[in-house]
Amino acid sequence: xxFAVGRTQDQAWQREEELAAQAQIEREMGKxxxxxxxxxxTKVPAQVEAxxxxxxxxxxxxxxxxxxxxxxxxxxxxxxxxxxxxLQIYGTVMNGVLDKGMQAWKDQLGPVRVRQVVAHVLTIAxxxxxxx
Numbered sequence: 419x420x421f422a423v424g425r426t427q428d429q430a431w432q433r434e435e436e437l438a439a440q441a442q443i444e445r446e447m448g449k450x451x452x453x454x455x456x457x458x459x460t461k462v463p464a465q466v467e468a469x470x471x472x473x474x475x476x477x478x479x480x481x482x483x484x485x486x487x488x489x490x491x492x493x494x495x496x497x498x499x500x501x502x503x504x505l506q507i508y509g510t511v512m513n514g515v516l517d518k519g520m521q522a523w524k525d526q527l528g529p530v531r532v533r534q535v536v537a538h539v540l541t542i543a544x545x546x547x548x549x550x
Contacts, residue, residue, distance in 0.1 A: 451505065472527065
């Protein structure tokens with residue numbers, strides 16, 4: 419599958435990397451969440467796309483369609499209230515920040531879908547969308 423007709427060497431390498439990352443993610447899904455496992459998810463487009471869909475359903479009301487912030491903070495700039503590290507973002511999404519109006523999503527989304535949302539947020543971090 420990696421060396422399909424019409425793929426360049428770079429595309430084949432990218433696909434191979436994606437398949438390896440997906441296999442690693444599947445092995446780790448039942449294990450403890452780590453910085454590395456969250457970053458690994460950003461390398462699998464299907465995981466990021468799943469997170470983007472969830473973001474569009476659950477997060478845009480507060481963070482805006484592009485993550486620039488509305489009621490909630492901008493997720494694309496360098497000013498992170500609760501930390502920009504993958505595990506910090508995961509903790510914020512899982513457990514919420516009730517005194518700031520951020521609900522906990524662990525029960526509604528579960529750990530796999532929270533990881534997917536975090537993967538999406540990691541891919542938009544640093545894009546500096548104009549907003550709040």
